Amino acid sequence: MSGRVVAQEQPKSFAFTPENLKKAKAIIAKYPKGREQSAMLPLLDLAQRQNDNWVSIAAMNTIADLINVPYIRVYEVATFYTMFNLAPVGKYLVQVCRTTPCWLRGSDKITKTCKKKLGIEMNETTADGKFTLVEVECMGACVNAPMVQINDDYYEDLDEKNMETLLSQLAAGKKVTVGSQIGRQTSAPEGYKGKGATPAKTSAKSSFDASSKDATKKVKVGMTPPRNEVTQPTSKTKGSTKSSPKGKK
Template structure:
């Protein structure tokens, strides 16, 4: 049922290029970027099988991958919806209406923060400062920043993402 966990030849070439950026024997340095690549390749999250595979590619122990994957907030250790809506909620965004924006998404998608919509399309997540304080409130979906949001723009974004029906990815 689940697809075999192997990078495509194309992805493997990207990964090998990443590894070459570091001195000989320091291939572990490529772990963060390679985990991003793996997450994008394998449905937007890192299963233990995927992490074991990354460990084998980088010739490091699986535990070295687990401890890193569990430290950084952008790695998903559980399946997520096709579009991960990451709404910033820290100080400057809060001052400019982040609370209302989160409440609006909860109502519109009929889910709470941390949950995935029934159709598997959206996961709503609150995140800490994304460096977009001058264009608050905002959210990140994949590599894209959606800034200066209000309810109308938020609704339009949801419609657009639904119509595109693509998995969001950072890379």
């Protein structure tokens, strides 16, 4: 995401590399004749990856020519979807989620850490061209909040310390751990160590837990659950109706 502002300075031309042109034609071939415009989104993504993580107007026009649509049609799509960057960005596009779940878990501290570590404000790029910092809305990883997306990858369970470490490792060209930064397995409860492991200990069991366990012991496999006399009256319940004899209504 780049603030949805189209770059004022635009390259005069764009052409897919021979390898990417081959990929582009393969993408277009997946769609029926006359429906080539359905390839627009993957072609924009392909162009962005070739063009240092942003889509120029020249790239949009090249795609329009490939799928035989007016230039404005590709421009409309590229400027609508926020995953397409409309201006040059850094090598690492750091997108900090600012939606409520992440904010409640400390995303404001993550934002401050990024600004301090990188020496830039939101929607700015570092002088060396390595990092661009932006804020985004929910990216669907609320359970592991706070989180950021950097290029294609999610980094979750962040705090000031591991966020600073992550940025330092990227700046140094080191390999980084994608996903949870505290060793969490996907979205498992904190402390869970893998399949078959015992989850982390919690506080003493509540009376609800105990009563649920007792109730489970009393119910046998295949046992018919008790009827609700209000919604499912039995034949002994006042006002119940008798079933009709077989063959009669």
